[in-house]
Amino acid sequence: xRIVIAFLVFVPALFSxxxxxxxxxxxxxxxxxxxxLSYATVYxxxxxxxxxxNMEGYFLIDNxxxxxxxxxxxxxxxEQERIYIELKGDTTLExxxxxxxxxLGVIDIHGEHEISGIGQGSxxxxxxxxxxxxxxxxxxxxxxxxxxxxxNGGTIxxxxxxxxxxxxxxxxxxxxxxxxxxxGADHAPELDPMTADRMVVIKGAKAMAYSGLNTxxxxxxxxxxxxxxxxxxxxxxxxxxxxxxxxxxxTRIEQAARGFKWRAGLSYRNGADGRTPDxxxxxxxxxxxxxxxxxxxxxxxxxxxxxYASSLDSEFGILRGSHIGNVTDLEEALTREVPxxxxxxxxREITSPSQSVSHRLIRVKGIYQFKDSLEMEIAYSLQRNxxxxxxxxxxxxxxxxxxxxxxxxxxxEWHATKKDRSGQSQAGLQYRYTNNKNDPLxxxxxxxxxxxxxxxxxxxxxxxxxxxxxxxIGLRWDVKNIYxxxxxxxxxxxxxRDDLWFQTPSAGVSVAYKKxxxxxxxxxxxxxxxAPEVNxxxxxxxxxxxxxxxxxxxxxxxxxxxxxxxxxxxxxxDKVFIDVLGYHHHIDGYIxxxxxxxxxxxxxxxxxxxxxxxxxxxxxxIDLDIGAEPVSWLRLSHRLSxxxxxxxxxxxxxxxxxxxxIFFGADFLLEELTDIRALTIQLGLxxxxxxxxxxxxxxxxxxxxxxxxxxxxxxxxxxxxxxxxSAGVSIKxxxxxxxxRLGVDMRNLMNTKYRDxxxxxxxxxxxxxxxxxxxxxxxx
Numbered sequence: 001x002r003i004v005i006a007f008l009v010f011v012p013a014l015f016s017x018x019x020x021x022x023x024x025x026x027x028x029x030x031x032x033x034x035x036x037l038s039y040a041t042v043y044x045x046x047x048x049x050x051x052x053x054n055m056e057g058y059f060l061i062d063n064x065x066x067x068x069x070x071x072x073x074x075x076x077x078x079e080q081e082r083i084y085i086e087l088k089g090d091t092t093l094e095x096x097x098x099x100x101x102x103x104l105g106v107i108d109i110h111g112e113h114e115i116s117g118i119g120q121g122s123x124x125x126x127x128x129x130x131x132x133x134x135x136x137x138x139x140x141x142x143x144x145x146x147x148x149x150x151x152n153g154g155t156i157x158x159x160x161x162x163x164x165x166x167x168x169x170x171x172x173x174x175x176x177x178x179x180x181x182x183x184g185a186d187h188a189p190e191l192d193p194m195t196a197d198r199m200v201v202i203k204g205a206k207a208m209a210y211s212g213l214n215t216x217x218x219x220x221x222x223x224x225x226x227x228x229x230x231x232x233x234x235x236x237x238x239x240x241x242x243x244x245x246x247x248x249x250x251t252r253i254e255q256a257a258r259g260f261k262w263r264a265g266l267s268y269r270n271g272a273d274g275r276t277p278d279x280x281x282x283x284x285x286x287x288x289x290x291x292x293x294x295x296x297x298x299x300x301x302x303x304x305x306x307x308y309a310s311s312l313d314s315e316f317g318i319l320r321g322s323h324i325g326n327v328t329d330l331e332e333a334l335t336r337e338v339p340x341x342x343x344x345x346x347x348r349e350i351t352s353p354s355q356s357v358s359h360r361l362i363r364v365k366g367i368y369q370f371k372d373s374l375e376m377e378i379a380y381s382l383q384r385n386x387x388x389x390x391x392x393x394x395x396x397x398x399x400x401x402x403x404x405x406x407x408x409x410x411x412x413e414w415h416a417t418k419k420d421r422s423g424q425s426q427a428g429l430q431y432r433y434t435n436n437k438n439d440p441l442x443x444x445x446x447x448x449x450x451x452x453x454x455x456x457x458x459x460x461x462x463x464x465x466x467x468x469x470x471x472x473i474g475l476r477w478d479v480k481n482i483y484x485x486x487x488x489x490x491x492x493x494x495x496x497r498d499d500l501w502f503q504t505p506s507a508g509v510s511v512a513y514k515k516x517x518x519x520x521x522x523x524x525x526x527x528x529x530x531a532p533e534v535n536x537x538x539x540x541x542x543x544x545x546x547x548x549x550x551x552x553x554x555x556x557x558x559x560x561x562x563x564x565x566x567x568x569x570x571x572x573x574d575k576v577f578i579d580v581l582g583y584h585h586h587i588d589g590y591i592x593x594x595x596x597x598x599x600x601x602x603x604x605x606x607x608x609x610x611x612x613x614x615x616x617x618x619x620x621x622i623d624l625d626i627g628a629e630p631v632s633w634l635r636l637s638h639r640l641s642x643x644x645x646x647x648x649x650x651x652x653x654x655x656x657x658x659x660x661x662i663f664f665g666a667d668f669l670l671e672e673l674t675d676i677r678a679l680t681i682q683l684g685l686x687x688x689x690x691x692x693x694x695x696x697x698x699x700x701x702x703x704x705x706x707x708x709x710x711x712x713x714x715x716x717x718x719x720x721x722x723x724x725x726s727a728g729v730s731i732k733x734x735x736x737x738x739x740x741r742l743g744v745d746m747r748n749l750m751n752t753k754y755r756d757x758x759x760x761x762x763x764x765x766x767x768x769x770x771x772x773x774x775x776x777x778x779x780x
Contacts, residue, residue: 025058026091153765226294242772286317430455618648625640
């Protein structure tokens with residue numbers, strides 16, 4: 001919510017507080033079109049007095065006592081906001097609420113103002129983040145058109161945007177490019193969504209300002225500034241997931257103390273094995289705990305300092321039925337209805353195979369504001385990421401990790417922003433140093449080698465704004481060096497030292513036209529170059545998280561991608577919202593992990609083989625969002641994501657690209673039921689199509705042997721289409737300065753049996769069945 005507070009009337013307090021005759025009046029309006037919001041509640045929590053806006057959006061709270069007050073502003077369809085005021089006399093306020101968030105789904109960021117639509121960037125606010133408190137980052141982001149998730153069972157996932165994931169989609173953790181072993185399909189970002197106030201998906205020229213050699217876009221998980229309120233405020237959330245009996249708790253508090261501001265939070269979750277409609281997913285339990293601290297300090301409005309620190313520890317079990325001892329059993333496991341090693345009861349015990357990950361982050365940032373609209377920022381961040389992966393090993397060696405990686409990442413940044421009448425200019429320099437080491441005590445040759453990476457970067461962005469037009473041009477140049485110590489050889493092993501250098505220039509142009517308050521257009525084109533990652537170059541061995549053997553290629557070259565998109569946003573009479581985006585992405589040297597014609601038996605078991613290959617690729621698609629409010633108590637939503645992929649060298653569809661997806665939703669909004677502030681009922685239908693563009697037999701591959709493990713382009717055929725139904729109900733009540741919410745969400749309502757194409761455990765098991773999520777939250 002943006003709050004414009006205009007003290008149009010100010011009467012000095014000529015009376016003592018005991019007379020309590022001060023009035024607050026004002027108006028609540030919609031941020032998008034300035035229309036009044038009727039039936040909004042404005043409530044002073046300490047003196048317990050409030051008012052409901054009339055049809056013109058006006059309110060009046062009379063007979064208040066002077067002093068410190070907190071106003072709670074609430075309206076159906078808006079995130080509740082709290083403002084702090086030192087009340088000295090009669091005051092008039094203008095309150096601007098971000099309305100129709102559920103219909104718009106996202107708010108686009110372009111330049112210094114907001115345009116509704118899905119072209120340049122998308123924002124998920126704290127209300128949605130809190131609603132999905134028991135979910136991971138990827139699940140929350142999958143509510144944005146064009147974003148899906150690639151996962152390894154129900155516990156590990158990472159986001160996919162327009163078919164691209166990994167380091168092609170950078171993740172900024174509170175201003176820092178997330179550093180970890182996120183190159184793996186089974187490596188979820190070591191990031192707790194409950195530390196965030198919003199998540200922003202940034203596309204176009206704006207993405208050039210951020211470190212990371214991404215070729216698609218970036219996800220910015222960020223916090224909002226701490227309010228200038230000397231009182232302590234916070235929130236507490238508890239949720240229970242009935243599918244895996246996972247308990248999740250999260251709490252955070254903040255305060256503008258004397259001399260500085262602070263915010264801190266803790267979270268913890270513990271879940272047992274998940275369940276499909278027919279059986280338990282043995283060894284898929286998880287446990288995770290973390291916390292964060294944010295400190296802010298200002299000096300005379302010119303100099304500001306910020307310190308952010310976070311810690312997260314996670315342990316995930318990997319489906320036991322995905323690790324097989326011999327080729328015969330593996331061939332059987334790929335076709336079984338029930339996975340091998342499935343137990344009759346669920347357990348919270350995590351055994352091998354499993355993953356254990358810890359992540360530490362600290363960032364210090366300083367901003368100096370010059371008088372001539374020039375702002376300079378200097379930042380330093382340090383990350384430590386430790387990952388251990390445990391295999392099913394013989395004897396008492398299960399406790400010894402098969403993969404143990406320790407990574408340190410440092411980032412130095414200098415940014416300058418200059419504003420003028422026509423827009424603003426940004427420039428920056430960045431240096432990133434990464435040191436990644438294997439623990440030799442594993443007794444196994446490492447999946448990826450020890451390496452040191454250095455990235456030297458510079459960028460320049462120019463924004464213009466005139467009349468109804470906005471434009472941005474972004475330029476970026478990265479020089480990346482990888483120094484790797486490879487262990488090579490068959491019988492006589494020796495260390496080979498590789499010193500690789502990559503030049504990766506990028507450029508992008510974005511143009512937006514806002515015809516009026518109802519209609520806007522946006523176009524974007526960019527060319528981005530991505531250097532191959534260490535795992536794509538050097539992987540050699542079992543990657544247990546994906547239950548497969550991965551083979552890299554040291555001869556891989558840079559990816560060069562050209563992407564263009566066009567979007568339109570149309571709002572009709574504040575009742576209908578339509579956002580549509582079309583894109584075309586051509587990539588030379590696209591690096592993809594492709595199934596090979598081999599099931600390999602090793603001393604650690606039998607596993608399918610995957611290899612990184614480089615091809616010319618094309619990705620194109622459409623994202624569509626439609627929202628409607630035919631009456632005040634009903635909201636309808638529709639979301640569609642269509643994507644087509646092609647290997648231009650073989651004229652085959654690309655593996656690992658999402659299926660088409662369509663969603664329909666209806667929200668019933670009911671107010672003022674007895675002493676309940678609001679009741680919301682939600683219904684949803686989510687349909688995912690099959691990957692029918694992939695070959696499912698070997699008739700097009702005459703050179704393959706009859707006993708080939710591959711069936712077309714994969715070891716098993718893509719799963720069929722499926723439809724999931726969902727329902728939910730939530731109630732909200734205000735008690736003094738505390739706002740309580742109770743919600744019940746039911747997912748996969750019909751307990752549908754299905755497998756998702758982007759889930760790597762689909763080779764061995766079904767997806768999770770019916771889930772009931774019960775959540776209780778309170779903010780104060």
